[in-house]
Amino acid sequence: MRITMLEELAKKGNTFTIEHVLSTTNIQKEVLWVILSRLEKKGWIERIEKGKYMIIPLGAEKGKYTLNEFVIGSLLVNPYCVAYWSALNFYGLTEQIPNTVFIQTTSRKKKQAIEVFDVRYRIVRVKEEKFFGIRKEWIENTQINITDKEKTIIDCLDKPRYCGGVIEVAKALKYGSELDKKKLLEYAQKIGNSGVIRRFGYLCDFLAIDISIPEIKTRNYLLLDPTMPHKGSKNAKWRLIINLDDKILGDLE
Secondary structure, three states: OHHHHHHHHHHHOOEEEHHHHHHHOOOOHHHHHHHHHHHHHOOOEEEEEOOEEEEOOOOOOOOOOOOOHHHHHOOOOOOOEEOHHHHHHHOOOOOOOOOEEEEEEOOOOOOOEEEEOOEEEEEEEOOHHHOOOEEEEEEOOEEEEEEOHHHHHHHHHHOHHHOOOHHHHHHHHHHOOOOOHHHHHHHHHHOOOHHHHHHHHHHHHHOOOOOOOOOOOOOOOEEOOOOOOOOOEEEOOOOEEEOOOHHHHHOOO
């Protein structure tokens, strides 16, 4: 039973959940736990999280084999998408390699910071209306969800702390190829955060990107980069406190 079950599961992918096995077989839950425990002891599967497992290929050594971190991340929460700094890196929009995999979701999860097989994951919960702009990518024979290029940039302007700061967005806008300006503006307005519009507008002005962005009518000032010290000159057009070092921004010109 154990071998047959594992062979059938392996045909469908490198990972599986207890819920999936229970819904597709006649195995009782108590029996299944025993089977999985034995398979794990033999080194044929490895536990990712409670009720979630990775199949270890024949000849591979348990403890030394793992899957792509995005594939593992896809199992940690539902719904999900790879986002923020991780997506920036995937598209080559940053030269920085984040030491955390960022997963966006609308669901609650008890732990937002998780470590699996020595890889750190950060689960970022957003409102339903912010969960859009998602596409599919094939990684290691598994289809994963990831924010598209434009949504990645807008998400990073919404929550700069998850991408290494606004400077990483500025680099992505300056050096990113084939960005859809119309989609960027649509997403910036759709996400429902005036700070995104303001940061996006300021960066487009600074980088001389030709795009028509409606100005925000407000008296309040926001920080251009919430991850940086709360001091700097004021930009009246976008109602922003420009708290990024002039030299850092100047390097982009």
